[in-house]
Amino acid sequence: xLRDSFRRVSPRPLMPxxxxxxxxxxxxxxxxxxxxxxxxxxSIEVTPGITGLVGPNGAGKSTLVRxxxxxxxxxxxxxxxFGHDPYRHPRQVREMVGVVPxxxxxxxxxxxxxxVRYAARLSGLPATEALRRSHEVLxxxxxxxxxxxxxxxxxxxxxxxxxxxxxIVHDPALIILDEPTNGLDPIERRAMLGRLTRLARNHGKTIxxxxxxxxxxxxxCDRVILLARGRVRLAGGIAExxxxxxxxxxxxxxxxxxxLADALTxxxxxASVTAGETGPLIELASPRPEQLxxxxxxARQTGVAIRSLAPASRPLEEIxxxxxxxxxxxxxGAAFPAxxxxxxxx
Amino acid sequence: xxxxxxxxxSWSSSRCGPAMTVxxxxxxxxxxxxxSRWLRRLxxxxxxxxxxxxxSFFAFEQAIDDxxxxxxxEKAEGGRNIDGVGMLGTVLADALGGDPNEVDIKATRRxxxxxxxxxxxxxxxAILLAAVVGLVAPTLISRDLRAKAWLVYFTRPVGRTEYxxxxxxxxxxxxxxxxxxxxxxxxxxxxxxxxxxxxxWETWDLPVRAVIASLLLAVPTVLLALAYSSMTAESRIxxxxxxxxxxxxxxxxxxxxxxxxxxxxxxREAAVARGAASLQRPQRRRDEAAAGPLRGQFKxxxxxxxxDTKLDRWAWISPYxxxxxxxxxxxxxxxxxxxxxxxAVALVSLTVGSLLVLAWRVTxxxxx
Numbered sequence: 001x002l003r004d005s006f007r008r009v010s011p012r013p014l015m016p017x018x019x020x021x022x023x024x025x026x027x028x029x030x031x032x033x034x035x036x037x038x039x040x041x042x043s044i045e046v047t048p049g050i051t052g053l054v055g056p057n058g059a060g061k062s063t064l065v066r067x068x069x070x071x072x073x074x075x076x077x078x079x080x081x082f083g084h085d086p087y088r089h090p091r092q093v094r095e096m097v098g099v100v101p102x103x104x105x106x107x108x109x110x111x112x113x114x115x116v117r118y119a120a121r122l123s124g125l126p127a128t129e130a131l132r133r134s135h136e137v138l139x140x141x142x143x144x145x146x147x148x149x150x151x152x153x154x155x156x157x158x159x160x161x162x163x164x165x166x167x168i169v170h171d172p173a174l175i176i177l178d179e180p181t182n183g184l185d186p187i188e189r190r191a192m193l194g195r196l197t198r199l200a201r202n203h204g205k206t207i208x209x210x211x212x213x214x215x216x217x218x219x220x221c222d223r224v225i226l227l228a229r230g231r232v233r234l235a236g237g238i239a240e241x242x243x244x245x246x247x248x249x250x251x252x253x254x255x256x257x258x259x260l261a262d263a264l265t266x267x268x269x270x271a272s273v274t275a276g277e278t279g280p281l282i283e284l285a286s287p288r289p290e291q292l293x294x295x296x297x298x299a300r301q302t303g304v305a306i307r308s309l310a311p312a313s314r315p316l317e318e319i320x321x322x323x324x325x326x327x328x329x330x331x332x333g334a335a336f337p338a339x340x341x342x343x344x345x346x
Numbered sequence: 347x348x349x350x351x352x353x354x355x356s357w358s359s360s361r362c363g364p365a366m367t368v369x370x371x372x373x374x375x376x377x378x379x380x381x382s383r384w385l386r387r388l389x390x391x392x393x394x395x396x397x398x399x400x401x402s403f404f405a406f407e408q409a410i411d412d413x414x415x416x417x418x419x420e421k422a423e424g425g426r427n428i429d430g431v432g433m434l435g436t437v438l439a440d441a442l443g444g445d446p447n448e449v450d451i452k453a454t455r456r457x458x459x460x461x462x463x464x465x466x467x468x469x470x471x472a473i474l475l476a477a478v479v480g481l482v483a484p485t486l487i488s489r490d491l492r493a494k495a496w497l498v499y500f501t502r503p504v505g506r507t508e509y510x511x512x513x514x515x516x517x518x519x520x521x522x523x524x525x526x527x528x529x530x531x532x533x534x535x536x537x538x539x540x541x542x543x544x545x546x547w548e549t550w551d552l553p554v555r556a557v558i559a560s561l562l563l564a565v566p567t568v569l570l571a572l573a574y575s576s577m578t579a580e581s582r583i584x585x586x587x588x589x590x591x592x593x594x595x596x597x598x599x600x601x602x603x604x605x606x607x608x609x610x611x612x613x614r615e616a617a618v619a620r621g622a623a624s625l626q627r628p629q630r631r632r633d634e635a636a637a638g639p640l641r642g643q644f645k646x647x648x649x650x651x652x653x654d655t656k657l658d659r660w661a662w663i664s665p666y667x668x669x670x671x672x673x674x675x676x677x678x679x680x681x682x683x684x685x686x687x688x689x690a691v692a693l694v695s696l697t698v699g700s701l702l703v704l705a706w707r708v709t710x711x712x713x714x
Contacts, residue, residue, distance in 0.1 A: 101497045104493075107493065122499065123361070124503060125362070126359075140351055152493075166498075171358065195354075
């Protein structure tokens with residue numbers, strides 16, 4: 001018995017408990033702390049790819065993550081991670097999950113590489129393999145020689161790299177990140193988002209990102225879940241949610257944009273000048289392929305140099321604010337569709 | 347891009363079981379604790395009493411070898427410090443007891459060795475244990491709470507049991523290094539300096555008793571210290587609680603024992619006043635005889651060695667005295683259940699209570 005406990009076991013626990021293709025499935029999950037309901041009938045599905053979890057402070061995001069990890073006992077509903085109940089079978093679940101917590105959490109006294117190695121050992125990797133793998137993922141995270149310094153003396157960015165490396169060192173199938181770009185400079189932020197995208201696209205990982213940074217969500221996520229006051233207010237694919245009410249393109253350029261808009265309207269492409277994030281741009285009805293030549297021709301005639309022509313999308317922030325405003329009002333069942341579907345707010 | 351960056355690679359191989367997790371937590375904890383210069387000094391210092399007791403073993407066996415045991419016993423009876431420690435004289439004078447000319451070597455050796463080992467475990471090591479545990483234990487869990495390192499454990503396949511076991515093993519190993527190992531070393535030295543290797547067979551149970559007594563010393567104290575550590579994120583508060591428990595309980599024990607003594611003295615005086623002094627005197631003489639030939643400055647050693655046979659009915663109130671009472675029973679010196687049973691019940695209660703606190707507190711941060 002004791003010998004079994006020490007010896008290496010087969011990777012059997014890493015196998016999902018069922019053939020459910022959905023890695024994380026929460027159904028009508030309810031969690032209360034005393035009289036305060038933190039999660040109120042939450043139903044979500046986290047599918048392979050990158051899913052963003054957004055919501056204001058106190059929305060219940062951290063509790064949701066803890067429910068997935070089996071750290072909290074649910075009052076009602078059902079949670080399944082790779083087919084396992086995370087509260088009843090936390091070991092099986094956590095072997096397949098890597099977590100990057102928002103809080104700086106480390107074991108004081110350990111260096112960066114020792115911290116990652118310790119995480120690997122706690123996840124069951126044999127000693128030599130744990131050290132080899134730790135250096136490998138730290139190299140991939142571009143931790144450099146900083147890895148040999150005590151964790152508590154590292155910069156925020158390097159600590160975040162160490163934390164991320166510790167989360168992926170055992171090659172989990174599901175990676176949960178809480179504010180992964182907190183405190184990172186723009187270059188590091190881009191690198192971190194790139195790593196997440198590669199893990200999802202090239203290695204088939206399921207990534208669940210809880211964040212306040214909506215541009216990050218829009219940049220890398222396939223799907224987004226908006227949580228407010230313990231309820232799912234919005235859930236769906238990013239592309240569907242950010243698609244404008246009618247198909248449109250945005251044209252950015254330099255020159256007399258108002259004249260170009262008039263010319264396009266005259267050519268049968270209704271267009272108007274609108275304010276974009278980086279300056280004025282033209283919003284026009286989505287052109288058919290044969291209309292593209294007319295656009296170039298109108299631009300040449302009006303003296304506008306076109307910088308970009310891309311399908312228009314609604315900024316996620318706008319959707320976020322709009323949905324939260326609606327959440328402030330008395331809620332009706334029709335206004336906030338059930339999670340898992342692809343719905344825009346009414 | 348770093349030279350050795352091979353990109354992200356998948357990993358799938360066999361994993362270690364939960365016992366390895368316990369071992370990993372323990373080894374890492376010991377390594378981090380061992381970085382403290384004070385701990386290293388304290389552990390080395392904790393072995394110094396063993397050297398003094400080894401001198402007693404050597405002096406005793408030499409006396410047997412030279413046929414000077416009776417002479418030595420007579421010197422000890424006379425209150426002379428025969429080994430430079432005072433321990434051997436105290437133990438030997440009691441062991442030889444009645445007629446020093448009819449000495450049963452085997453029985454005397456067993457009694458002397460047992461009492462030396464018990465005194466070693468009780469007097470220096472139990473106190474040094476409190477110091478070592480007090481230095482290491484308070485930070486073990488409180489530091490994890492403070493640095494939020496509990497997330498490092500509980501977001502991985504580490505259960506509450508493995509975590510508590512891992513932290514306990516850190517302390518257990520340190521405690522056993524300063525109690526069990528020197529006790530076993532003392533027995534081995536005793537065998538090596540004895541005239542015959544057959545002594546090992548005659549005293550085979552002593553190392554077993556020493557191991558059990560060490561574990562008894564370690565388990566409740568370690569769990570109590572960890573329970574304190576789990577109750578606060580400030581290790582200083584846990585340290586204070588730990589030392590305060592030992593000191594306060596010791597003071598309480600002393601106060602209650604003194605109160606008993608005062609009460610019995612008053613009763614005696616009252617009896618004298620009633621003219622019944624003649625009835626009390628034999629009882630007093632019996633008490634003095636039972637206490638053995640205690641001499642001045644070595645009284646505490648005699649008490650530690652279990653020579654003082656007065657029933658300590660308040661032992662259960664102080665961890666130090668409770669541990670001593672049960673250890674005396676383990677070494678076979680104390681056979682009266684009234685002397686060790688309340689202490690054993692107190693220690694079991696302390697252990698169970700500490701475990702319950704640990705189980706509750708270790709999951710508390712995750713539940714909050």
